[in-house]
Amino acid sequence: MQVIGLTPYLVVASTLFCLGVFCVLTRRNSIGILIGVELMLNAANVNIVAFSRYVGDPVGGQIFAILVILLAASEAVIFLGLLMAVYQRFDTIEVDKVSLLKDEVPGDDAHERA
Amino acid sequence: MHFDYLSVLVLVALGIGNVLFMVALPKLLRPSKPNPQKLVAYECGENPVGTSWIQYNARFFSVALVFVVFDVEIVFMFPWAVVFKSLYKTQGCVPFWEMFTFVLVLLVGLAYLWAQGLLEWVKSVRKA
């Protein structure tokens, strides 16, 4: 079996990362954004494990990868918990609809106060 | 070129091609006479009721949360358990106490969950 080398792993990781960023930027559904975040974290994971092999560090990258999986899981848990609270309050999980906190535009402000 | 993996590529291509073929061919050959009763979603013979996007009970989420936490605890215990014997030879009892501390912290969390009633399925009056 021939050695693949480092580049294909980096390409895969970068592609995953870009797909994750695209997902985050274009989706209105919060769960879609969470999927994008998970994609980004796993892309970094692939990177870490590939570099671990390339750099000659037999264990460091693997441990880092497990840690990242743990933290991604915890983050998803908290994200979903807060999402449940948002759904209870706002009856929607679309990102655009959740916007009570806004910057006041000077013109509108006068109308609101009057 | 990595000709070792050429066979994998051929396999993948044949698989996808096979599926596409088997979907496309009947589509071309069969008559198309849609009828409201024919288009209803299949549910083992029953008539479907309501929408397919229902809201799950929030308790599933609580159970999943608790599961994730303790599953990750087990993930961390596995490598430790595998190397424990050799660690014991070089470092004595200290690795044991380290894992003990880890599990102890999580046990305190478990006790808290229990007290808050998150381990019950039936929603009874919670402490807080």
Next chain:
Amino acid sequence: MRASLLNLDYLLPEWIVCGTILVLILSYLLGTTDRRRLADLSVLGLVTALFFSVVTFFEPAVVGRVSIGNGLLQVDPFSQLFKILFLVSTLAAVLYSAGSVEIHGKRWMEFNCFLLGVTSGMMFLASSMNLMMVYLSFEMMSLSSYVLAGYTRGDPRSTEAGYKYVLFGAVSSGVMLFGLSLMYGLLGTLDMGLMAQRTALAQFPDLHLLLLPLTLVFVGLGYKIAFFPFHYWAPDVYEGSPTPVTAFFSVGTKAAGLALLLRLLLGTLSLDQTQAIPWAGDLLAFLAAMTMTVGNLAALNQANIKRMLAYSAIAHAGYMLMGVAVLNVAGAEAVLFYLFAYMFTNLGAFTVVVALFNLYQSEQVDELTGMGKLFPLASVCMAICLFSLTGLPPTAGFIGKFYVFAAVIQKGYFVLALVGAINTAISLFYYMRIMKAFYFREPKAEMLAAGPMPCGYNVLIASLTVPVLIFGICWSRLYEYCSTSISSLIAH
């Protein structure tokens, strides 16, 4: 014993903070639900941890930098000084939120646990010397703070604040992790001490490739410190979160982000010594200028005091970033001093806001009129804090700004210094708007009905404002400590 090999006893402050979390949960399970009792427990834990942090700051072994866990953490004066900062801000947070109406009694124990969780994450972040540890402690800090931001379940704004915080935070930390992984690959090691040696010796001719990883890591750090262009979450989250939490975020997590930034730029990548990335200083200077400007200009229009203070926090992040942008020892010392001054000042100002919200349930500047007549002590302290935020003598804020501007001008960034000066002048307008409302307007009729300010709040506000004046008059001792810290940071 092996524990001494790992040097775990130098981590005593962290042990105490984590132990306090466990003690809180256990005592709650065993029946202590009294708010005061639980607050006392947290305060006891924090004071003990603070004591040990101060002791270890002066210990000679620590001055020589103790490595823990085979290079995972490093206890040195830099980390201990930051730990002192974090612990003081958490202590103030516990004290002023004990009486806050926004944190309900039933969830007070959990609030304390989350607060201590953020603190322990920050403390580990200040000590981290390994990319794994950096990410772990960054997330430890962030995850607890997401929950804190959304703490008031009854208030939809708080839920929205928590939700926005999580969204931005999750994405930013994903990007930052990708940057960290690229840094790992480029520099060949997870250990930041080794990285420092490799960059100092210029063993890598391709160090300019660090452009991409550093930019990605900046995204994560920029989100935490809230500088331009990653500050968009800050006004909304600061406005929506319960006020005690906002105050804590504006000081604690910002300081933690700055600790990591200094550790990365000066300690690990040795940017003060190598010219490997020549554009780094200019980029930071540009970001600092934009941050200050955006923060100050946007604050001019705000009617909500929390939102105004949020934009002011963004502006102050800009001033601190100026100190980082010069990428030398003088700048870093200035940033550290500024952080201390800023901490006392901001906590003092926010404590007044918390106390006023408890009495009047209002955050609008136009409704909090005439406070000068009703609460003389609190208003005087608020005035001192606002003067310090602007940077007028004889407050600590003036000294901090002086040092930052001195470092910037010495390095030659004259345009940046000019922008900073103009921004300081602009900031006077909105800070003085609060003062105008407090002193030059009559209190509304319904305001007189509420009771006097609780004695505890008066004491807390005064004790947070006194350091602002003290450090404005004799600051050299504190500055010495900052110098010790920075010299331990850059020593390889």
